[in-house]
Amino acid sequence: xxxxxxxxxxxxxxxxLLDADSFHEWLPAADRxxxxxxxxxxxxxxxxxGVIVGRGSIAGKQVFFAAQEGGFMGGAVGEVHGAKIVGMLxxxxxxxxxxxxxxxxxxxxxxxxxxAGLIAVSEVMRAILSARAAGVPVIVAIGGQYGCFGGxxxxxxxxxxxxxxxxxxxxxxxxxxxxxxxxxxxxxxxDRALVWRTVGGKHRYLLGExxxxxxxxxxxxxxxxxxxxxxxxxxxxxxxxxxHQLLGDRVQRFGSCKDGRxxxxxxxxxxxxxxxxxxxxxxxxxxxxxxxxxxxxADSSALEKRGDKSPHSI
Amino acid sequence: MENLKYRFDNGKPTQGVTxxxxxxxxxxxxxxxxxAALGGACEIEVKTAANGFDRIWQAVMKDFFARHRVGDIxxxxxxxxATPAIVSLRLDQAIETYIAQGKIKT
Amino acid sequence: xxxKKVVEKLFPTGHEVHQEGDLLSGEGRCGKxxxxxxxxxxxxxxxxxxxxxxxxxxxxxxxxxxxRPIVFLxxxxxxxxxxxxxxxxxxxxxxxLAKCVEMARRRGHPIISLVYEQALSGGFLANGxxxxxxxxxxxxxxxxxxxxxxxxxxxxxxxxxxQLSISSPVFAPGAxxxxxxxxxxxxxxxxxxxxxxDALEHVDANDHxxxxxxxxxGRLLADVVVNRxxxxx
Numbered sequence: 001x002x003x004x005x006x007x008x009x010x011x012x013x014x015x016x017l018l019d020a021d022s023f024h025e026w027l028p029a030a031d032r033x034x035x036x037x038x039x040x041x042x043x044x045x046x047x048x049x050g051v052i053v054g055r056g057s058i059a060g061k062q063v064f065f066a067a068q069e070g071g072f073m074g075g076a077v078g079e080v081h082g083a084k085i086v087g088m089l090x091x092x093x094x095x096x097x098x099x100x101x102x103x104x105x106x107x108x109x110x111x112x113x114x115x116a117g118l119i120a121v122s123e124v125m126r127a128i129l130s131a132r133a134a135g136v137p138v139i140v141a142i143g144g145q146y147g148c149f150g151g152x153x154x155x156x157x158x159x160x161x162x163x164x165x166x167x168x169x170x171x172x173x174x175x176x177x178x179x180x181x182x183x184x185x186x187x188x189x190x191d192r193a194l195v196w197r198t199v200g201g202k203h204r205y206l207l208g209e210x211x212x213x214x215x216x217x218x219x220x221x222x223x224x225x226x227x228x229x230x231x232x233x234x235x236x237x238x239x240x241x242x243x244h245q246l247l248g249d250r251v252q253r254f255g256s257c258k259d260g261r262x263x264x265x266x267x268x269x270x271x272x273x274x275x276x277x278x279x280x281x282x283x284x285x286x287x288x289x290x291x292x293x294x295x296x297x298a299d300s301s302a303l304e305k306r307g308d309k310s311p312h313s314i
Numbered sequence: 315m316e317n318l319k320y321r322f323d324n325g326k327p328t329q330g331v332t333x334x335x336x337x338x339x340x341x342x343x344x345x346x347x348x349x350a351a352l353g354g355a356c357e358i359e360v361k362t363a364a365n366g367f368d369r370i371w372q373a374v375m376k377d378f379f380a381r382h383r384v385g386d387i388x389x390x391x392x393x394x395x396a397t398p399a400i401v402s403l404r405l406d407q408a409i410e411t412y413i414a415q416g417k418i419k420t
Numbered sequence: 421x422x423x424k425k426v427v428e429k430l431f432p433t434g435h436e437v438h439q440e441g442d443l444l445s446g447e448g449r450c451g452k453x454x455x456x457x458x459x460x461x462x463x464x465x466x467x468x469x470x471x472x473x474x475x476x477x478x479x480x481x482x483x484x485x486x487x488r489p490i491v492f493l494x495x496x497x498x499x500x501x502x503x504x505x506x507x508x509x510x511x512x513x514x515x516x517l518a519k520c521v522e523m524a525r526r527r528g529h530p531i532i533s534l535v536y537e538q539a540l541s542g543g544f545l546a547n548g549x550x551x552x553x554x555x556x557x558x559x560x561x562x563x564x565x566x567x568x569x570x571x572x573x574x575x576x577x578x579x580x581x582x583q584l585s586i587s588s589p590v591f592a593p594g595a596x597x598x599x600x601x602x603x604x605x606x607x608x609x610x611x612x613x614x615x616x617x618d619a620l621e622h623v624d625a626n627d628h629x630x631x632x633x634x635x636x637x638g639r640l641l642a643d644v645v646v647n648r649x650x651x652x653x
Contacts, residue, residue: 024653026648026649026652027645027648027649027652031648033641033645033648036640036641037588037590040584040588041574041576041580041584042576053649079590079639079641079642079645080641080642080645082642083630083641083642083643083644083645083646083649084645084649086630086642086646087645087646087647087648087649087650088649090646090649090650091649091650094650109541109564111564111565111570111573111574112574112576113590114563114564114565114570114590114591115563115564115589115590115591115592115597115598115601115603116590116601116639116642117564118541118544118545118549118564118603119549119598119601119602119603119629119633119639119642120642121545122545122549122550122603122629123627123629123630123642125515125518125545125549125550126522126550126627127627129518129519129522130627133522133526150541150542151541151542151545153511154511154514154515154518154542154545154546155515156511156515157511157512157514157515157516158515158518158519170511171506171509171510171511172499172505172506172510172511172514172542173499173501173506173510173542175506177501178501178502178503178506181501182501182502186502186503187502187503187506197507198503198506198507199506199507203507204509207508207509209509209511209512237482237523237527240479240516240519240520240523241479243516243519244472244475244476244479244516244520247468247472247475247512247513247516248472248476250508250509251468251469251472251508254508255468255469255508257504257507258504259507260507263507
């Protein structure tokens with residue numbers, strides 16, 4: 001029997017991913033570290049402020065984790081919520097677990113705690129990078145109903161690796177926000193296929209915005225997490241420069257594309273509309289050599305020929 | 315926001331381990347069950363976003379206690395407008411989890 | 421304040437900072453230091469090109485001037501709200517910029533940021549808020565969202581939010597609120613050059629914002645929570 005990651009609560013996800021009986025929570029619900037800002041707004045405050053942090057093991061390796069509960073305020077980050085994640089990450093710098101696991105499901109900053117939420121997201125970003133600089137891989141999993149957006153969309157890309165499911169969505173401004181500000185002609189948030197072609201798991205995988213795509217099951221996420229733990233951490237200037245090159249190529253190649261389909265066509269997919277119908281294995285097989293990073297690899301000889309021109313010059 | 319408190323005496327002292335069930339999302343609730351030396355009583359505190367339903371809560375809680383008759387337990391509920399059926403379901407899940415986790419531990 | 425004026429006040433003994441589109445880059449002299457300047461102007465929205473250009477500027481400083489302090493001049497109305505930028509992965513470009521700043525810090529570059537006009541949410545996270553010392557001019561506008569928009573999204577009346585913002589720095593826009601919460605280290609007034617010199621002498625690469633928030637009374641729980649996680653079994 002496969003368990004859907006998408007349908008699960010944060011607690012069910014973490015329980016499903018960790019080795020049996022290895023779950024240990026820091027500041028659990030009984031500690032009642034609730035948001036101090038919601039009562040004034042007549043809003044109920046969850047016992048754990050919508051995030052579970054702690055330690056456990058996966059395939060025998062110690063991991064620290066944070067799991068956001070999308071069901072509570074869309075997983076949005078408030079003061080306490082953010083500080084729990086920061087505390088866990090800073091502890092990882094001190095204690096060196098084999099990896100940090102971030103199960104993200106969030107719209108970003110909790111508007112009810114606007115300023116505190118924004119600062120908290122910034123602190124999370126810096127703490128993620130501190131953990132990586134200390135040699136601890138930070139692995140993000142995205143596959144919940146609310147996707148991963150706002151400042152946490154930025155934070156997720158500060159991590160070492162992102163695992164996403166086809167149902168997962170990753171971006172900065174949500175479709176509704178853009179539609180509200182720019183109008184429905186710019187971005188129709190109710191056009192689910194369009195949203196999927198813009199921020200959906202398969203598009204992100206092809207673009208190189210995530211490392212692994214998995215079917216929506218706890219087992220598949222778990223396998224991918226183990227692989228990412230084994231990959232270790234590569235926090236280096238060289239890696240950053242490679243990323244810079246990829247991102248520069250992306251703007252050049254796809255900057256004038258109007259739709260995800262145009263990008264996919266550019267990547268060599270003769271029938272972009274078939275992508276949506278492929279199951280995960282079929283898609284990964286077909287995507288061999290048809291991801292943006294593969295194009296870059298194919299061009300790498302050309303790159304070297306550019307000689308002394310440093311890859312980061314604009 | 316409304317804060318409601320209930321106490322039921324003469325329950326059966328029930329061993330277990332602190333348990334949390336449910337999510338504080340629209341139409342749902344979270345239930346926290348903790349051990350407490352209450353002389354066999356069961357205390358329940360409800361924080362709810364929906365005002366004016368105290369009599370319904372009273373009835374749901376009375377039914378819950380009649381079903382389980384648990385004592386030395388403190389139950390805390392955060393509610394975001396769940397129906398009585400959902401509330402009963404979550405309370406049952408919470409107490410069952412509390413007891414089951416206690417059995418694993420011992 | 422107009423960026424040229426800001427730069428003149430920051431570097432009275434000389435600078436070469438130029439504008440290209442909405443991007444500012446160059447260098448200025450502050451006492452014994454030569455500092456790299458990277459910034460934006462025109463309340464610009466930060467899209468993929470601008471985030472990438474700023475990242476390129478940071479990488480160039482790392483390569484060409486090891487250890488040179490970097491000053492970010494912040495004026496942005498936030499991330500670019502376009503379907504196209506989202507499709508291209510704007511969050512990834514923002515994160516890339518943040519990572520470049522972090523890399524610079526870890527290679528010994530002091531990072532200072534000055535919000536001289538506007539700083540809004542996503543556009544602020546990737547550079548200004550990554551700094552060791554984050555400063556603002558007192559009249560600078562810093563926010564996640566205006567109260568009117570916040571009222572619409574949260575379905576709490578604007579009146580109520582305005583009322584709450586008198587007693588709490590959590591909701592309302594403004595540099596002072598960010599100062600109280602530790603999101604800003606300091607407000608710069610008067611002699612900006614002296615302010616910068618002082619900041620360069622007190623750079624601390626650790627993130628101490630939650631401690632500032634606690635000390636200043638604007639964000640009481642963040643530091644407590646972090647410490648409790650740290651002390652847990």
